[in-house]
Structure formats: C-alpha cells, structure tokens
Amino acid sequence: MAGKKVNEVPSGQRNVAMVFQNYALYPHMSVEDNIKYGMKVHKISPAEIDKRYKKAIELLKLDGLKNRKPKELSGGQRQRVALARAIVKRADYFLLDEPLSNLDVQLRVSARKGLVELHDIFQQTYVYVTHDQTEAMTIGNRIALFNKGELQMLSTPEEVYRRPKNVFTANFVGSPPMNIIKGRYEHGDIWFNEINYDLHDDWCKLISEKNSSDVVYIGIRPEDIILTKAKDRFSVKGTIKYMENYGNKKGIYIDVGKTEIIALVDNMEYEYGSQINVIFSPEKIHVFDGQTLNSFINRCWTCKCE
Structure with missing residues (x-):
C-alpha cells in the first residue's frame, strides 16, 4: 500500500476504512x-x-436519527x-462492500454522487465491490470485472464498455447489454441460420487468421444498430417482435436468424x-472466437492502434 508491503502491519495501523455489507x-x-x-x-x-x-449526516440524510439505536433503524x-462512520475516518484507503445496495434509487444516486465528491476532495483510494454495473461505470476510474473468481477484464469504464475482451464482459456491461449473435463463418460471409451477413474484408482477414472454428459470435450494442427499409451491404433482414417505450428512446426487439x-x-x-x-x-x-469467446482484437477497428 503506497508502495510498501503491509503483510505484517496490524490491520488497525493500515489507515483503512471499511464499509461492510452487513453494516457491523x-x-x-x-x-x-x-x-x-x-x-x-x-x-x-x-x-x-x-x-x-x-x-x-448532511451528505447521507441522517439528521433526526442521531439518538436512535441500530435496532430502531431500517436496513x-x-x-x-x-x-457515514467510514467517511468521517478520512482514511487513505476505503474498502466498500456493496455499500449502497439497500438504499432506494433516489438516495443511491445522491450517495453515489457524494462518494465521488469526497474522493475528489481527499483523493483516497476506493476499492468498491458491487454487482450494479451503473455504480461501477459511474464511480470507477478502473474496473476489474470478475466471473466465478476469475478476472475477465481490467480497464477504464470506457474501454470495458466499448472494447470488451470477451462475451461475458460484453453481456454484463450495458443496459440493455450488447447483442450477441451466434453465426457460422464461410468464405467472407456470416450465416445466422438462413440469414447471410456480408463481412468487411478486414474482419474476414482476422477471422481467417485467428478463429479456432467455423463458429463466430457477432456483437453489437443496441444503440449502434440502424433500422431502415432500404437494403445495405452490411444489413440483414429481421422481423419486429416487440417494442418498449423508454420515453426518449424505443427498444425494438427483432428476430434475426432465430436470435x-x-x-x-429514436421514438x-x-x-x-x-x-x-x-x-x-x-x-x-x-467479433468473438467461437470456442474461447474472446474478442479477436483489443484495438480500435478504424485506426488499428494497439
């Protein structure tokens, strides 16, 4: 911690504040x-x-509760x-184990904003565990994404969202998550069952060199899909099955090759x-490998930077 090994330093002397999931x-x-x-x-x-x-107490709206015992409080x-007990310590390191999970939505947003403001003021290191991807994306400077105890990706929120390393990361981050379509690669084309998708030459070259089977997975974010009546080289036919109105946007559910x-x-x-x-x-x-489920590239498609 801060460049020093602390294995033998008693925990009480490490200047760490902890927020437990079960309050303690x-x-x-x-x-x-x-x-x-x-x-x-x-x-x-x-x-x-x-x-x-x-x-x-101002930040966390606890005014009026100061004389109550824990048994008189809600979760x-x-x-x-x-x-609040951790915040006042002003420690160099904060360990937070799902600290906002029991708060209602409005209070969670307020507390999240307050945590970021405190970090900006005092510059402590936060290690923040959460199952809420929104918290991870809004609070974190770097995200370590785990699945079954194995690290899937470690990078900035922007990188995790825009350039996921594997199918798990692509599916986990984003609301709605990235669309993942299983396809079969044949001589420059992807087949989604009976539906054909014409791949760009650069993708064909990568798949030919690196893919471990004839199965590939195509991923695309919901906001990156374009719907049109006109046919395009890089379009596929789909059938509209269901719609959700989000106010400023609509979620259109479409069957593409039985997926x-x-x-x-837009509305x-x-x-x-x-x-x-x-x-x-x-x-x-x-594009993800059919067997390993890993992305073929960890670079921008357009600029080819590593």
Missing part, C-alpha cells in the same frame, strides 16, 4: 456515537469530530450510518411483425 454497527450505541466512536479512539479534536460528523438507514436482438432507436413508429433491414456497421461490430 455497535448495537448499544446511538447513531451519533456509532459515527463518532472511531474518531474518539484516534483522539481527534472535538471540534474536528463535530465538523466531520455534521458533513457526514437502508443502517447502511447509511455504516457509510432475438434489441435496437435502441419512431414501427409495426409489430413487419420486416426491417438491420444494419450492423463494420466499425461498430465486435
């Missing part, structure tokens, strides 16, 4: 005492304790107290059951 509050202490206790142990001045305490309130995909489009009118041309632009698609 002192049941016999009030909210105020729970938050202030650690600062008193570290002999921080009373004036500084009050200053940090007031900032924390969300207890989690906020645990978060359902979703396109995010236009579409008819159920109608045929539509679905354009997968070459610079927007991702």
Whole structure:
C-alpha cells in the first residue's frame, strides 16, 4: 500500500476504512456515537469530530436519527450510518462492500454522487465491490470485472464498455447489454441460420487468421444498430417482435436468424411483425472466437492502434 508491503502491519495501523455489507454497527450505541466512536479512539479534536460528523449526516440524510439505536433503524438507514462512520475516518484507503445496495434509487444516486465528491476532495483510494454495473461505470476510474473468481477484464469504464475482451464482459456491461449473435463463418460471409451477413474484408482477414472454428459470435450494442427499409451491404433482414417505450428512446426487439436482438432507436413508429433491414456497421461490430469467446482484437477497428 503506497508502495510498501503491509503483510505484517496490524490491520488497525493500515489507515483503512471499511464499509461492510452487513453494516457491523455497535448495537448499544446511538447513531451519533456509532459515527463518532472511531474518531474518539484516534483522539481527534472535538471540534474536528463535530465538523466531520455534521458533513457526514448532511451528505447521507441522517439528521433526526442521531439518538436512535441500530435496532430502531431500517436496513437502508443502517447502511447509511455504516457509510457515514467510514467517511468521517478520512482514511487513505476505503474498502466498500456493496455499500449502497439497500438504499432506494433516489438516495443511491445522491450517495453515489457524494462518494465521488469526497474522493475528489481527499483523493483516497476506493476499492468498491458491487454487482450494479451503473455504480461501477459511474464511480470507477478502473474496473476489474470478475466471473466465478476469475478476472475477465481490467480497464477504464470506457474501454470495458466499448472494447470488451470477451462475451461475458460484453453481456454484463450495458443496459440493455450488447447483442450477441451466434453465426457460422464461410468464405467472407456470416450465416445466422438462413440469414447471410456480408463481412468487411478486414474482419474476414482476422477471422481467417485467428478463429479456432467455423463458429463466430457477432456483437453489437443496441444503440449502434440502424433500422431502415432500404437494403445495405452490411444489413440483414429481421422481423419486429416487440417494442418498449423508454420515453426518449424505443427498444425494438427483432428476430434475426432465430436470435432475438434489441435496437435502441429514436421514438419512431414501427409495426409489430413487419420486416426491417438491420444494419450492423463494420466499425461498430465486435467479433468473438467461437470456442474461447474472446474478442479477436483489443484495438480500435478504424485506426488499428494497439
């Protein structure tokens, strides 16, 4: 930590603040005492304790609860107290184990924003565990994505979203997630069952060199799909099956070669059951190996930079 090995340093001397998923509050202490206790142990001045305490309860909307015991609080309130207790410590490192999971949506957004603001002020290192991809994308400077104990990708939020290393990453990050279509590669074409997709020459070269079987997976983000009545070299036929209205956008569910995909489009009118041309632009698609499920490239398609 900070360039020094801390294996033999007692945990209490590592200057780490922890927010546990199960709160770990002192049941016999009030909210105020729970938050202030650690600062008193570290002999921080009373004036500084009050200053940090007031900032924390304002940020996490705990004013009015200061005299309650943990058993008198809801799960969300207890989690906020645990978060406040860590915040006031002003440690160099924060370990946060799903700290916002029990908060309602509005309060979660407010607390998330507050965490980022505190980080900007004090520049502590946060190690933040979450199953919520929105939290990971909005809070993190770097994301480590795990599946069954194995690291899938370690990079910036932008890289994880735009250039996923494998099918798991592509499916996990994004709402709605990336569309993944299983296809068969034959002499420059991808076949989605009976539907043919004409691949760009650059993709054909990569697949011919690197693919471990004749099976490939094509991935494309819902917002990168173009729907049109006109046929294009890089379009495939699809059938509209279902629609969701998000207000500013519509989610259009389409069958392409017996695989359902979703396109995010402007609020236009579409008819159920109608045929539509679905354009997968070459610079927007991702291609994954049929056996390893890994992406063929970790570079921009257009500039070829490594």
